[in-house]
Amino acid sequence: MAEAHETHAAHDHGHDLPFWRKYIFSVDHKVIGIQFLFTSLFFLIIGGLLAGAIRYQLAYPNSKFPILGDLLWANNAGKMTPSDYVMIVTMHASVMIFFVIIPMLTGAFGNFLIPLQIGYKDMAFPTLNMLSYWFMVPAIICIVMSFLSVGGAAGAGWTAYPPLSVIQQASPGSLEGQKWWYLSLLFVGVSSMMGSVNYMTTIINCRAKGMTMFRLPMSTWAMFITAILQAFALPVLTVALIFGLTDNLGWTSFFVPANLDANWIVNSHRRAATGGQPLLWQHLFWFYSHPAVYIMILPAMGMVSDIIACHARKALFGYKPMVYSVACIAGLGFIVWGHHMFMSGMAPGLGTAFMVSTIMIALPSAIKVFNWIFTIWGGNIQFTSAMLNAMSFVAMFIIGGLSGIYMASTPTDIHFHDTYFIVAHIHYVLFGGSLFGFFAAVYHWFPKMFGRMMNERWGKIHFFLTFIFFNLAFYAMHNIGIMGAPRRYMNLQPMITPEQAEVMKTLNLLISHSVFALMGVQVIFYANLFYSLFWGPKAEANPWRCNTLEWQTSSPPPHHNFVTPPVVYHGPYEYGHPDLPDDHLAQTDPREIRDIGHH
Amino acid sequence: MRLIWSLLFLTVPILGVGLLAMSYLTPGGWLPPNISATGQEIDTLFNYILAVTGIIFVITEVLLVWAMWSSRGHAGGKSFYTHGNTKLEIAWTVGTAAILLFIAFYQIPIWSKAKYYSYRPKGKTPEVLVEASQFLWQLRYPAWNSAEGKPYPLNTLSPDTALSFEQINELHLPAGEPILLHLKSKDVLHSFWIPALRVKQDTVPGNLIPVWFEIDPRQLNDAYLVATPATPLKVGDEVFTQLWQFEWTCAELCGWGHSMMRARLIIHPNRADYERWLRASSKDWLENHQAAR
Numbered sequence: 001m002a003e004a005h006e007t008h009a010a011h012d013h014g015h016d017l018p019f020w021r022k023y024i025f026s027v028d029h030k031v032i033g034i035q036f037l038f039t040s041l042f043f044l045i046i047g048g049l050l051a052g053a054i055r056y057q058l059a060y061p062n063s064k065f066p067i068l069g070d071l072l073w074a075n076n077a078g079k080m081t082p083s084d085y086v087m088i089v090t091m092h093a094s095v096m097i098f099f100v101i102i103p104m105l106t107g108a109f110g111n112f113l114i115p116l117q118i119g120y121k122d123m124a125f126p127t128l129n130m131l132s133y134w135f136m137v138p139a140i141i142c143i144v145m146s147f148l149s150v151g152g153a154a155g156a157g158w159t160a161y162p163p164l165s166v167i168q169q170a171s172p173g174s175l176e177g178q179k180w181w182y183l184s185l186l187f188v189g190v191s192s193m194m195g196s197v198n199y200m201t202t203i204i205n206c207r208a209k210g211m212t213m214f215r216l217p218m219s220t221w222a223m224f225i226t227a228i229l230q231a232f233a234l235p236v237l238t239v240a241l242i243f244g245l246t247d248n249l250g251w252t253s254f255f256v257p258a259n260l261d262a263n264w265i266v267n268s269h270r271r272a273a274t275g276g277q278p279l280l281w282q283h284l285f286w287f288y289s290h291p292a293v294y295i296m297i298l299p300a301m302g303m304v305s306d307i308i309a310c311h312a313r314k315a316l317f318g319y320k321p322m323v324y325s326v327a328c329i330a331g332l333g334f335i336v337w338g339h340h341m342f343m344s345g346m347a348p349g350l351g352t353a354f355m356v357s358t359i360m361i362a363l364p365s366a367i368k369v370f371n372w373i374f375t376i377w378g379g380n381i382q383f384t385s386a387m388l389n390a391m392s393f394v395a396m397f398i399i400g401g402l403s404g405i406y407m408a409s410t411p412t413d414i415h416f417h418d419t420y421f422i423v424a425h426i427h428y429v430l431f432g433g434s435l436f437g438f439f440a441a442v443y444h445w446f447p448k449m450f451g452r453m454m455n456e457r458w459g460k461i462h463f464f465l466t467f468i469f470f471n472l473a474f475y476a477m478h479n480i481g482i483m484g485a486p487r488r489y490m491n492l493q494p495m496i497t498p499e500q501a502e503v504m505k506t507l508n509l510l511i512s513h514s515v516f517a518l519m520g521v522q523v524i525f526y527a528n529l530f531y532s533l534f535w536g537p538k539a540e541a542n543p544w545r546c547n548t549l550e551w552q553t554s555s556p557p558p559h560h561n562f563v564t565p566p567v568v569y570h571g572p573y574e575y576g577h578p579d580l581p582d583d584h585l586a587q588t589d590p591r592e593i594r595d596i597g598h599h
Numbered sequence: 600m601r602l603i604w605s606l607l608f609l610t611v612p613i614l615g616v617g618l619l620a621m622s623y624l625t626p627g628g629w630l631p632p633n634i635s636a637t638g639q640e641i642d643t644l645f646n647y648i649l650a651v652t653g654i655i656f657v658i659t660e661v662l663l664v665w666a667m668w669s670s671r672g673h674a675g676g677k678s679f680y681t682h683g684n685t686k687l688e689i690a691w692t693v694g695t696a697a698i699l700l701f702i703a704f705y706q707i708p709i710w711s712k713a714k715y716y717s718y719r720p721k722g723k724t725p726e727v728l729v730e731a732s733q734f735l736w737q738l739r740y741p742a743w744n745s746a747e748g749k750p751y752p753l754n755t756l757s758p759d760t761a762l763s764f765e766q767i768n769e770l771h772l773p774a775g776e777p778i779l780l781h782l783k784s785k786d787v788l789h790s791f792w793i794p795a796l797r798v799k800q801d802t803v804p805g806n807l808i809p810v811w812f813e814i815d816p817r818q819l820n821d822a823y824l825v826a827t828p829a830t831p832l833k834v835g836d837e838v839f840t841q842l843w844q845f846e847w848t849c850a851e852l853c854g855w856g857h858s859m860m861r862a863r864l865i866i867h868p869n870r871a872d873y874e875r876w877l878r879a880s881s882k883d884w885l886e887n888h889q890a891a892r
Contacts, residue, residue: 083855157852164787171854257805314678321688345803348714359703366695378679380672402652410710411641414799418850479622484631484794489858499627576678583677597682
């Protein structure tokens, strides 16, 4: 990377800065993006190890935990304790959602791509952008403190439903761990909010000459709409977190009803006020956290659209329907939160309304899937690691999307709510979707980020094995969900019938061992990434022959991205135009083409 | 390479359908047994959704593989140049919307029967008050009023401990008639889940939530018998020779003991048998209470 920086244009001021301003407290969006990338890659390991611990417990309940058992659970004969199990489940989800998926998509790629794709030198507010990363640091400290605190980490699930999360005596982790959890999420929220304001401002105001909104690549469109989602949903989460924190401290009782049995939970009546409502938290929490699942998938959808078009050498099929679908998902995303609460005691009539809106949100998702398939159709596919991961995103998102209908349908949700079926669904969306999208994005943009190529052969081996073990691990969760295996149980035996217990045992072993293999395979990805960072072959400016602006500057780009401000003449997807000698036309290429692609 | 990747993606629909079919054919590998009338409708809806989503799943995955397999570029290695097709967009938007709207509106009556208050069993007093707490189910039954030959009415808002008695983790109910229960929580959220009845409802501290269902005696299979003439259940002087048992559990994370919060549903063949049990179970307790008074 150091060598690449020496080749910067003469007027670039980047090299004048001391090391700590350039790489640590940097205001350069590219460096901030890379900081988010490595932070989320680190937490991916933590979250993955927590998943491994969960799966070991489920495959071998009541047996000694390997390696760490004697150290962690010495006075429980080396077996995982029930309270630690719920803490591990809580922290696996919290880490994966707030420290891996959101920072790796909006943080890493949102930061890196937006200014490059719109043809601007940086974000609109570079210092604010730097702060958005540095607000992650207290969040990280707080989440680590949660692990280390008295009573252990937060153990009320990543959804932190009160009263479990706010009555200190209800669970050991509600003593200190839960407070750190609230604080940590507050900081993550502030970080995301800073990012989101910046993304919106930058995309609206800083586009290059000729870059109209409908010439934006899908990645930037998706980041733009994600930023809007975050801006409107986050304040509600922030409010809920503050209410939860003060409830937990015993100062307030927003979520604690009156007349809790005082004998049952010592001291629960010692509060400044009483008479709260536990369902209020669920409404506030899901008003953010349902849009949050779109925050975790829309950026991946955008990036996958760009990657598929480029590596299939074909114009994106239905660009405008794709943009409208993303907008429609975001809009509907605000009126579906109640589908998490069908069984909560919310009015059943409200459940019907949320059911209809939830079923209808499948429509824009389906439109996107059809458009991706028709983008691939008739293309000239380059089977690169990026393309394979992007197509896998589509294949897995089909499963994740369709399995959602079972929970959206209120009557079948009576059975599937809080079973492994929902665990299968969320992993098909967040791993099969977001994480495959992330892998695709890393393979695709790594050359632009670091000026070096990743190893394609190992990339494909990584993809092949990840694809197989991912499906083996998560598909069978649908089956045990249908059988009625409840989620967040540390022991899925026994079940209603002896036959069920047998099938459950077999499938649990299959799932757990596939998860272990899936974790092992990721070593290939990490090794490839870190090896290529230092020793990968040098990348050209545009190794994939893409049209979008980030590829029309050097790899990595100079300090202010473009030597001269780019001018845009075309949309981002002019691949395979019959009049041109080449199969692509950069957005900055002034040649005119006949408009013959619309049917 | 194209062949390898196309085949790899083709394994998704094949193995997906295969694993579900295998599960369906394996004893115990599918939905839990169902013993309720509404549950039957829920299972039928599940099968419809499974059929619709299954067909769409196979078609879209095969289309994706076909697109992968066939996309080799046209003359000069170029792709087919198109930015989309408005008619096609309209067609799949309208088609998908029609299927989704059908699924949405088809299911509303089933949900109404299960949850809408207007469908509750009318003129019934709650059979049992279910009180959840970390980590057990307290089931409060009305005590037997021998003077009138029927149970005392159960006040679920503030139960009279003189006129009701409690059992832990064992829910007795009669088959063949609508049942109304009231749910409460003493501490945190729990969820009252009887898989065999397709009933699930969170219990919320501060709220009193009704649930209702009807156990269909025709669905009660000998495999679930827990008391038979050879192995009867004795309560006081009474002997019960035909009882079915189903496991149920808590479905909402309620703390470290969540996975231990399991309970049993004991089904009596009819109300007369159930009331015999109610009488026998409250007898000792009532005698003691009246002696104390």
